[in-house]
Amino acid sequence: MPRDESLAKVRKFVQTYVAKGKYTLYPSDEIVENVIVGLSQNLDDHGKMYCPCAPIDESKARGNEMVCPCTPHHADIARQGYCDCALFASHDFVAAERLRKK
Amino acid sequence: MQIGSACPDFDLPGTDGATHSLTSFAAAEILVVIVSCNHCPYVVAYEERIVALSRAYAAKGVRFVAINANDVARYPDDAMPEMIRRAKDRGFDFPYLRDDSQQIARALGARFTPEVYVFDRARKLRYHGRIDDNHRDARAVKSHDLRAALDALVAGTSPPVTETQAVGCSVKWR
Numbered sequence: 001m002p003r004d005e006s007l008a009k010v011r012k013f014v015q016t017y018v019a020k021g022k023y024t025l026y027p028s029d030e031i032v033e034n035v036i037v038g039l040s041q042n043l044d045d046h047g048k049m050y051c052p053c054a055p056i057d058e059s060k061a062r063g064n065e066m067v068c069p070c071t072p073h074h075a076d077i078a079r080q081g082y083c084d085c086a087l088f089a090s091h092d093f094v095a096a097e098r099l100r101k102k
Numbered sequence: 103m104q105i106g107s108a109c110p111d112f113d114l115p116g117t118d119g120a121t122h123s124l125t126s127f128a129a130a131e132i133l134v135v136i137v138s139c140n141h142c143p144y145v146v147a148y149e150e151r152i153v154a155l156s157r158a159y160a161a162k163g164v165r166f167v168a169i170n171a172n173d174v175a176r177y178p179d180d181a182m183p184e185m186i187r188r189a190k191d192r193g194f195d196f197p198y199l200r201d202d203s204q205q206i207a208r209a210l211g212a213r214f215t216p217e218v219y220v221f222d223r224a225r226k227l228r229y230h231g232r233i234d235d236n237h238r239d240a241r242a243v244k245s246h247d248l249r250a251a252l253d254a255l256v257a258g259t260s261p262p263v264t265e266t267q268a269v270g271c272s273v274k275w276r
Contacts, residue, residue: 030267030269031267031269052143053271053272054141054143055141056143076272080272080275083272084271085272
């Protein structure tokens with residue numbers, strides 16, 4: 001498990017990013033928590049919040065592109081409604097998911 | 103995909119050079135379909151466990167098939183040549199199929215890799231979700247969800263849990 005201070009740092013970042021309002025969280029607490037733990041673990045192990053859904057060597061080779069919030073996340077959310085790690089999602093996607101699950 | 107739904111038919115090329123359809127698995131009592139890929143670290147973490155499960159349940163009439171639908175334009179590592187290499191390197195003893203159109207992954211309603219679908223003899227969905235509850239450490243797994251579902255179905259009963267949340271990378275849609 002990642003260090004508590006890493007978890008706290010990632011949680012604060014996620015909260016701050018979502019508060020900006022452009023995106024919200026993917027509509028599954030389990031998925032979101034898993035990504036937060038993965039980001040925190042990468043922060044501990046590799047010094048940066050590399051996306052846990054990408055191979056770490058590939059991410060490191062791309063500089064900061066795959067550090068959360070990663071460069072592709074805007075395009076990913078525009079295409080499918082959520083980023084590839086399923087941490088951030090569009091408000092429209094979350095609303096559609098709520099309707100789908102009713 | 104709802105529990106009880108029929109398995110969508112498919113006709114997909116495999117790393118073994120053959121084309122596989124649902125009827126290719128007609129002899130199987132239980133069919134495990136795993137939406138998978140090469141690129142995802144979660145899949146990599148699970149590959150050894152998937153191969154072990156496939157081997158452990160083969161004699162019980164359970165067949166596994168993995169399907170990779172990731173967009174190869176964005177993720178070239180998920181193209182067939184790399185899939186062939188991966189299947190050989192990791193000793194896959196089950197077909198590993200390429201879903202270029204992404205139609206099967208969409209029909210299954212898959213969103214993550216790996217995401218598991220277990221179909222019974224009538225090819226009705228009986229379990230959907232994760233393999234177990236700890237992708238990071240196989241030794242720390244507390245809930246062996248796929249194994250529990252297979253044990254129940256092999257014994258002729260219903261899985262104790264029919265749906266769990268698959269955790270992994272998103273399927274790379276075009």
